[in-house]
Amino acid sequence: MKISSKLSEEVGEVGEVGEIRIARSKRDVRSWYDSIRSRFPGSVIGFVPTMGALHKGHETLIEAASSRCDRVVVSIFVNPTQFGPGEDLDKYPRTFEADLEICKRHGVDLVFSPEPKELYQSGIEALTFVEPPRELVERLCGLSRPGHFRGVATVVAKLFNIVRPDKAFFGEKDFQQLQVVKRMVRDLDIPVEIVSVPTVRDRDGLALSSRNAYLSKEQREIAPRLQAGLVRIAELLRGQKRLAVSEAIDLVRADLSENGGFNIDYLEVCDCDTLEPLAEAPKDRKIVILIAAKLGTVRLIDNLVV
Numbered sequence: 248m249k250i251s252s253k254l255s256e257e258v259g260e261v262g263e264v265g266e267i268r269i270a271r272s273k274r275d276v277r278s279w280y281d282s283i284r285s286r287f288p289g290s291v292i293g294f295v296p297t298m299g300a301l302h303k304g305h306e307t308l309i310e311a312a313s314s315r316c317d318r319v320v321v322s323i324f325v326n327p328t329q330f331g332p333g334e335d336l337d338k339y340p341r342t343f344e345a346d347l348e349i350c351k352r353h354g355v356d357l358v359f360s361p362e363p364k365e366l367y368q369s370g371i372e373a374l375t376f377v378e379p380p381r382e383l384v385e386r387l388c389g390l391s392r393p394g395h396f397r398g399v400a401t402v403v404a405k406l407f408n409i410v411r412p413d414k415a416f417f418g419e420k421d422f423q424q425l426q427v428v429k430r431m432v433r434d435l436d437i438p439v440e441i442v443s444v445p446t447v448r449d450r451d452g453l454a455l456s457s458r459n460a461y462l463s464k465e466q467r468e469i470a471p472r473l474q475a476g477l478v479r480i481a482e483l484l485r486g487q488k489r490l491a492v493s494e495a496i497d498l499v500r501a502d503l504s505e506n507g508g509f510n511i512d513y514l515e516v517c518d519c520d521t522l523e524p525l526a527e528a529p530k531d532r533k534i535v536i537l538i539a540a541k542l543g544t545v546r547l548i549d550n551l552v553v
């Protein structure tokens with residue numbers, strides 16, 4: 248159990264349990280890590296990588312890490328290599344002070360918040376990238392965001408090497424990202440356990456996301472229809488009616504675009520582990536229904552595992 252935190256900017260000798268540290272450099276993280284390992288051998292380090300703008304979804308990840316680990320590290324880094332040209336890198340919400348308060352409240356031990364040049368000294372053009380397998384990334388979100396998962400895999404691998412956690416916690420909302428990270432850890436033999444944590448939703452079903460802050464009041468009211476659409480597909484596939492996958496998708500796609508004003512990027516039924524698209528919903532295997540759609544300029548994603 249964690250006790251309440253007190254804030255300390257300096258990183259050097261490790262603090263007592265309950266004291267939060269802020270690391271701005273890789274060196275800071277390493278000295279914190281070395282102190283923990285020497286003073287508390289065998290302690291389990293949990294890691295929650297984030298881009299900040301922390302919300303209830305992140306809090307759930309931190310709580311999951313706290314309940315299973317002795318020490319918790321949160322990184323706050325808006326990673327430029329996972330944003331494409333014209334995407335919202337500059338506009339991405341940055342709320343460091345509020346994020347820190349949340350970390351303190353949850354008893355986080357170390358917040359790693361580097362400047363981009365700390366992680367990308369040689370510049371992005373000269374960088375060695377981690378290239379995830381094409382069949383996992385050249386579809387779904389990867390189709391409209393080329394290079395996105397290469398940027399995610401690269402920064403996550405770097406963060407794993409810097410933080411050296413025993414367990415790392417990822418939300419199921421970013422389902423494709425979760426599969427990419429799991430696959431990278433397996434293929435590159437990275438010694439970290441990936442723990443997936445169920446999506447946190449508002450009462451009306453909308454999956455929490457930092458980008459929800461961009462929705463107008465009217466869009467916010469419409470947005471939960473995305474999740475309702477996924478539930479409807481699951482019912483059409485697995486309930487009494489047993490429609491074919493394409494029929495169920497067409498029905499829901501038409502409803503969301505005509506009645507909800509969504510501009511649908513993709514709506515697919517896939518195998519849960521490989522993300523291979525399925526034309527039929529097998530009874531004996533877990534499937535995942537994934538959607539990405541824009542409401543105005545705001546891109547929302549969601550999924551449902553059945």
Ligand code: PAF
Pocket residue numbers: 296297298324326329399402403421424
């Ligand atoms: O999910 C996110 O917030 C980011 O993609 C991650 C995993 C922190 C990498 O930048």
